[in-house]
Amino acid sequence: MKHIAVLGAGITGVTTAHALMDKGYEVTVYDRNRYAAMETSFANGGQLSASNAEVWNSWATVLKGIKWMMRADAPLLVNPKPSWHKYSWMLEFLGHIPNYRANTIETVRLALQAREALFDMAAREGVDFDHETRGILHVYKSAKSLAAADRVSKLYAEGGLSRRRVTPEEMTEIEPALGRDYVGGWFTESDSTGDIHKLTVGLAEAILRRGAHVHYGREVTKVAAEQGGVRVFAQGDAPAFYDGIVVCAGVHSRSFASQLGDRVNIYPVKGYSITVELDEPSQAAAPWVSLLDDDAKIVTSRLGAGRFRVAGTAEYNGYNRDIRADRIRPLVDWVATNFPGVRTERVVPWAGLRPMMPNMLPRVGRGRAPGVFYNTGHGHLGWTLSGATARILADVVAGTEAAAAPKPVALGSAQPA
Numbered sequence: 001m002k003h004i005a006v007l008g009a010g011i012t013g014v015t016t017a018h019a020l021m022d023k024g025y026e027v028t029v030y031d032r033n034r035y036a037a038m039e040t041s042f043a044n045g046g047q048l049s050a051s052n053a054e055v056w057n058s059w060a061t062v063l064k065g066i067k068w069m070m071r072a073d074a075p076l077l078v079n080p081k082p083s084w085h086k087y088s089w090m091l092e093f094l095g096h097i098p099n100y101r102a103n104t105i106e107t108v109r110l111a112l113q114a115r116e117a118l119f120d121m122a123a124r125e126g127v128d129f130d131h132e133t134r135g136i137l138h139v140y141k142s143a144k145s146l147a148a149a150d151r152v153s154k155l156y157a158e159g160g161l162s163r164r165r166v167t168p169e170e171m172t173e174i175e176p177a178l179g180r181d182y183v184g185g186w187f188t189e190s191d192s193t194g195d196i197h198k199l200t201v202g203l204a205e206a207i208l209r210r211g212a213h214v215h216y217g218r219e220v221t222k223v224a225a226e227q228g229g230v231r232v233f234a235q236g237d238a239p240a241f242y243d244g245i246v247v248c249a250g251v252h253s254r255s256f257a258s259q260l261g262d263r264v265n266i267y268p269v270k271g272y273s274i275t276v277e278l279d280e281p282s283q284a285a286a287p288w289v290s291l292l293d294d295d296a297k298i299v300t301s302r303l304g305a306g307r308f309r310v311a312g313t314a315e316y317n318g319y320n321r322d323i324r325a326d327r328i329r330p331l332v333d334w335v336a337t338n339f340p341g342v343r344t345e346r347v348v349p350w351a352g353l354r355p356m357m358p359n360m361l362p363r364v365g366r367g368r369a370p371g372v373f374y375n376t377g378h379g380h381l382g383w384t385l386s387g388a389t390a391r392i393l394a395d396v397v398a399g400t401e402a403a404a405a406p407k408p409v410a411l412g413s414a415q416p417a
């Protein structure tokens with residue numbers, strides 16, 4: 001197999017293309033946007049967070065979700081309008097509750113593998129992505145949530161992640177901008193943050209320099225598995241034949257999978273972010289250490305001196321990408337409440353769709369037809385996991401997965417559907 005098409009130029013597509021080129025493949029990348037990283041990989045929470053690897057498939061999360069549905073500013077919102085895709089996905093999600101423990105441990109392991117792989121790609125290509133290696137601090141205002149975090153930490157330890165419980169005093173030593181109304185926290189020193197858009201664009205430029213063919217502004221309308229390979233139909237191009245294809249099309253991977261004879265049940269789980277542009281006084285008042293407020297389900301990242309990213313919300317509302325003012329408001333209010341010295345005059349709002357599998361594990365591996373592969377469905381952790389899944393996928397394409405070190409984790413996805 002020589003020439004591979006990669007469908008999508010978000011973080012998963014670009015890292016996949018990079019890893020395939022390392023194996024000696026000729027690569028052609030398609031994206032419907034004029035530039036790389038214009039959809040979910042545009043303005044996410046920024047966290048490279050093994051410490052956020054807990055899957056959501058638990059009764060505790062479901063019960064919390066039901067309570068949240070009664071509150072207008074809650075971090076979860078479900079559009080009750082009937083939709084077979086949404087409700088069947090939710091049933092499948094519930095069916096994976098018995099796998100909560102195993103899938104959380106597996107995600108931690110994958111996140112740990114991913115770090116070195118992603119940093120190596122960035123370093124080799126000289127891409128600056130506002131990488132901050134100051135750790136991630138999970139913060140708690142109630143003893144009950146802190147106790148729940150203690151239990152999750154034990155699972156993380158089984159996956160190989162070490163983090164430490166910190167007192168309110170230690171928390172303000174770690175991040176002096178933090179207020180004093182917390183009961184405690186968990187600090188993961190080895191986690192980090194960065195700008196997903198900058199890294200994806202930088203790597204997209206790098207693969208171009210290395211000789212990849214990159215077709216921007218091309219909507220792929222159809223893909224067809226044929227004898228000996230796959231045909232790609234893109235608007236504005238003649239149909240093109242490849243020895244193989246890797247589907248990395250984010251929330252749209254599901255429809256390409258069904259054209260290729262596979263079931264990849266991704267649901268688009270919408271989230272929002274704001275990027276607060278920091279004037280000089282605000283720069284001192286905003287935290288540098290990345291935070292995860294577990295009760296509000298909000299994450300933060302400092303992107304250089306001048307930008308502070310705050311993200312959250314899980315909205316089940318189909319493929320709608322509208323930026324709703326009533327969902328942005330809680331993010332701005334959270335900044336005003338927790339960091340009153342940060343001016344929120346200049347705030348850039350954004351919404352994106354997390355490509356979420358019901359078991360919350362990415363789908364990485366072969367499809368049913370020869371030459372068909374997937375690296376998609378990374379949900380709330382695509383930035384964190386992309387370095388590892390790109391390498392695993394490239395090994396699968398090259399047939400060298402047995403030799404891969406560390407051995408790929410058994411992603412619930414490695415089987416054809």
Ligand SMILES: Cc1cc2nc3c(=O)[nH]c(=O)nc-3n(C[C@H](O)[C@H](O)[C@H](O)COP(=O)(O)OP(=O)(O)OC[C@H]3O[C@@H](n4cnc5c(N)ncnc54)[C@H](O)[C@@H]3O)c2cc1C
Pocket residue numbers: 007008009010011012013030031032033036037038039040041042043044045046047048049196218219220221248249250251252269270271272273299311312351352353354355376377378379380381382383384385
């Ligand atoms: C609010 C929010 C906060 C988040 N925070 C974090 C975080 O802190 N840490 C973390 O690890 N993850 C986070 N995530 C998740 C992470 O951003 C995603 O998992 C990741 O960006 C998904 O990347 P992707 O390449 O799979 O999808 P995308 O970036 O969406 O890329 C898919 C690409 O496929 C292209 N495409 C689709 N259909 C077609 C077609 N028909 N023809 C041509 N091209 C097509 C699209 O144009 C797009 O560029 C967050 C997500 C959200 C929404």
